[in-house]
Amino acid sequence: MDLLRFATAGSVDDGKSTLIGRLLLDSKSIFEDQLEAVERTSEDKGFDYTDLALLTDGLRSEREQGITIDVAYRYFATPNRKFIIADTPGHVQYTRNMVTGASTADLGLVLVDARTGLTEQSRRHAVLLSLLKVPHLVLAVNKMDLVGYDEEVYNKINEEFRTFATKLTIPDLTIIPISALKGDNVVTRSENMSWYEGTSLLHHLENVHVASDRDLIDARFPVQYVIRPKSDDFHDFRGYAGQVAGGVLKPGDDVLVLPSGLTSKVASIELFETSLQEAFPPMSVTVRLEDDLDVSRGDMICRPQNAPTPSQDIDAMVSWMVPEPLRAGRKLSIKHTTRLCRTVVKDVQYRLDVNTLHRDQEAGELGLNEIGRVKLRTTQPLLCDPYEKNRTTGSFILIDEATGVTVGAGMIN
Amino acid sequence: MSTHADYRLSQLDELEAESIHIFREVAAEFEKPVLMFSGGKDSIVMLRLAEKAFYPAKIPFPVMQVDTGFDFPEVLSTRDSWVDRLGVRMIVASVDDAIKNGVVIDDGKTSRNRLQIGTLLNTIEEHGFTAAFGGGRRDEEKARAKERVYSHRDEFGQWDPKNQRPELWSLYNGRIAEGEHMRIFPLSNWTELDIWHYIGREQILIPGIYYSHQREVFERDGMLLSAGDHATLRAGETVEERTVRFRTVGDMTLTGCVESTATTVGEIIEEIAVARVTERGATRGDDRFSEAAMEDRKKEGYF
Numbered sequence: 001m002d003l004l005r006f007a008t009a010g011s012v013d014d015g016k017s018t019l020i021g022r023l024l025l026d027s028k029s030i031f032e033d034q035l036e037a038v039e040r041t042s043e044d045k046g047f048d049y050t051d052l053a054l055l056t057d058g059l060r061s062e063r064e065q066g067i068t069i070d071v072a073y074r075y076f077a078t079p080n081r082k083f084i085i086a087d088t089p090g091h092v093q094y095t096r097n098m099v100t101g102a103s104t105a106d107l108g109l110v111l112v113d114a115r116t117g118l119t120e121q122s123r124r125h126a127v128l129l130s131l132l133k134v135p136h137l138v139l140a141v142n143k144m145d146l147v148g149y150d151e152e153v154y155n156k157i158n159e160e161f162r163t164f165a166t167k168l169t170i171p172d173l174t175i176i177p178i179s180a181l182k183g184d185n186v187v188t189r190s191e192n193m194s195w196y197e198g199t200s201l202l203h204h205l206e207n208v209h210v211a212s213d214r215d216l217i218d219a220r221f222p223v224q225y226v227i228r229p230k231s232d233d234f235h236d237f238r239g240y241a242g243q244v245a246g247g248v249l250k251p252g253d254d255v256l257v258l259p260s261g262l263t264s265k266v267a268s269i270e271l272f273e274t275s276l277q278e279a280f281p282p283m284s285v286t287v288r289l290e291d292d293l294d295v296s297r298g299d300m301i302c303r304p305q306n307a308p309t310p311s312q313d314i315d316a317m318v319s320w321m322v323p324e325p326l327r328a329g330r331k332l333s334i335k336h337t338t339r340l341c342r343t344v345v346k347d348v349q350y351r352l353d354v355n356t357l358h359r360d361q362e363a364g365e366l367g368l369n370e371i372g373r374v375k376l377r378t379t380q381p382l383l384c385d386p387y388e389k390n391r392t393t394g395s396f397i398l399i400d401e402a403t404g405v406t407v408g409a410g411m412i413n
Numbered sequence: 414m415s416t417h418a419d420y421r422l423s424q425l426d427e428l429e430a431e432s433i434h435i436f437r438e439v440a441a442e443f444e445k446p447v448l449m450f451s452g453g454k455d456s457i458v459m460l461r462l463a464e465k466a467f468y469p470a471k472i473p474f475p476v477m478q479v480d481t482g483f484d485f486p487e488v489l490s491t492r493d494s495w496v497d498r499l500g501v502r503m504i505v506a507s508v509d510d511a512i513k514n515g516v517v518i519d520d521g522k523t524s525r526n527r528l529q530i531g532t533l534l535n536t537i538e539e540h541g542f543t544a545a546f547g548g549g550r551r552d553e554e555k556a557r558a559k560e561r562v563y564s565h566r567d568e569f570g571q572w573d574p575k576n577q578r579p580e581l582w583s584l585y586n587g588r589i590a591e592g593e594h595m596r597i598f599p600l601s602n603w604t605e606l607d608i609w610h611y612i613g614r615e616q617i618l619i620p621g622i623y624y625s626h627q628r629e630v631f632e633r634d635g636m637l638l639s640a641g642d643h644a645t646l647r648a649g650e651t652v653e654e655r656t657v658r659f660r661t662v663g664d665m666t667l668t669g670c671v672e673s674t675a676t677t678v679g680e681i682i683e684e685i686a687v688a689r690v691t692e693r694g695a696t697r698g699d700d701r702f703s704e705a706a707m708e709d710r711k712k713e714g715y716f
């Protein structure tokens with residue numbers, strides 16, 4: 001059984017919570033005590049139906065306001081797959097949460113209301129998923145029951161979205177007409193929409209092919225921790241622990257260590273008491289080299305003919321997450337793979353309007369929830385790849401040095 | 414492990430890899446981490462993952478147990494055998510001692526579980542721990558579903574659910590100010606079933622009370638509680654022997670058991686796969702005080 005991580009997006013009333021509730025309910029991932037609690041609360045509040053959104057809105061303040069204020073992670077499994085849902089809020093002021101949820105997702109699920117069609121929000125969500133290089137996108141046209149399961153309504157939205165999507169990078173797009181409330185095309189194919197020839201949403205989630213989404217060509221092993229037991233049994237043991245970020249590493253491979261530029265061969269790859277024949281993403285392993293080199297946390301092990309170029313000048317798209325704007329001259333901490341150093345903002349080149357994709361070169365700064373192209377200078381060279389090539393070696397976070405808060409997320413160009 | 418033709422990890426291997434990554438990240442970036450260890454199944458899986466993360470070196474931080482004074486003897490003995498085998502340093506924070514020293518106040522009404530909060534925070538402060546690993550899983554409870562892997566606690570040990578740091582990719586932000594600490598949850602993405610599959614696959618030693626056994630119990634508020642010196646029976650409550658097992662372990666006064674004949678991990682997995690009640694809903698009295706009981710305790714500093 002494998003794992004699929006997906007992020008949901010959609011406007012406030014597009015029925016996201018209902019859909020998640022439906023997936024959990026129909027896959028028997030909701031337990032009686034949870035359902036009873038939700039039924040009881042719905043009744044106390046005077047609702048005349050069970051509000052499945054109460055299953056996902058876990059915090060006091062969310063229930064008070066009846067909205068989702070933060071990303072929540074949900075779990076369900078079918079016999080074929082385990083799913084992790086990053087349930088991200090639809091409110092515009094929480095774009096940062098959308099970015100957070102999408103950063104780890106294999107698939108993005110955007111809901112639209114069949115009655116209203118595409119909104120600014122749905123376009124924005126598709127843009128964000130495309131920017132974050134989420135490899136698969138599903139547009140679920142919801143509330144089909146409220147438009148009489150009309151094929152024409154679906155076709156119009158389908159066409160409009162496909163036209164819009166040509167401006168974006170979406171490697172795999174699937175559009176499914178559903179009714180989350182009635183359960184049409186969610187778990188099983190709906191008899192109400194015999195004109196629809198595709199699969200149900202759950203069937204798609206279970207079968208979408210994600211194995212080839214990871215970069216298996218360019219070997220990247222950021223060194224996370226140096227293991228030196230200093231015990232009698234393992235007196236001379238020196239292992240480099242980390243999680244493979246790209247490519248396949250094998251014993252005997254020639255390797256290059258950056259930024260030192262020293263070379264060696266892989267002596268062995270170990271996971272606990274087992275020696276492995278190979279290691280690939282996202283395995284956490286310990287690599288031993290044939291030579292005793294000076295390698296430490298923040299360094300990167302790769303192949304001699306295929307290595308990133310160390311650079312202190314970083315050109316990236318940045319999603320800014322706090323009210324105080326990002327401007328040239330600002331100093332921050334930057335964390336890239338296992339390397340933490342300082343950086344200064346050299347230039348905010350443009351601000352991207354995620355609705356129109358217009359690039360505002362006059363902006364000069366990024367405000368809360370804004371995204372733009374930024375040039376940075378770092379105190380140490382980063383060993384990075386373009387984000388579109390590798391989501392691990394191509395991403396970083398920015399940390400405010402005074403408050404310690406994560407203020408930005410970056411994707412390297 | 415053999416060659417993976419399709420270069421795809423099983424979900425259990427993927428979860429393991431993610432948890433090991435988190436353990437190593439914390440050990441590399443924090444000055445004084447500690448692993449909160451209850452002796453239950455989740456914290457034993459944590460210890461196993463920590464063992465794997467640093468092998469063949471020893472786990473580079475101590476483990477800490479908050480002893481409520483009402484812990485199951487089987488749990489304490491399993492705890493000791495793990496600690497001995499791994500050679501880790503063990504710190505016991507005792508609720509009894511905390512009461513004696515006036516750190517927390519036992520008014521006779523407050524549960525031991527709640528008294529753990531002050532005891533825990535005091536011990537973290539005393540030792541100057543900057544990161545405390547916990548075995549919490551997001552599938553356990555709706556407030557936990559909102560929690561980050563790195564959960565920031567202020568100088569009072571409080572969690573502020575409205576002001577959490579966004580967590581992007583696998584880039585964790587461990588920055589804290591003086592006096593603050595971080596709670597770390599490497600099992601965030603694991604479910605109860607994942608834990609059991611892992612225990613089965615790795616053949617991990619867990620306390621015997623997780624398996625079906627005969628026990629003297631009595632019924633209270635729809636739960637089966639363990640009879641013994643720690644329990645004062647109320648009018649109408651009678652003790653009887655039943656065939657039971659525990660789904661969670663904690664304070665004996667609050668942790669209920671379920672009737673079960675499952676004696677192996679395989680049988681437990683079959684049982685949970687068709688269970689219609691969550692582990693906490695079935696057996697944790699402490700979550701029943703209010704709809705947001707867990708959230709409220711977490712805000713105060715519970716793990």
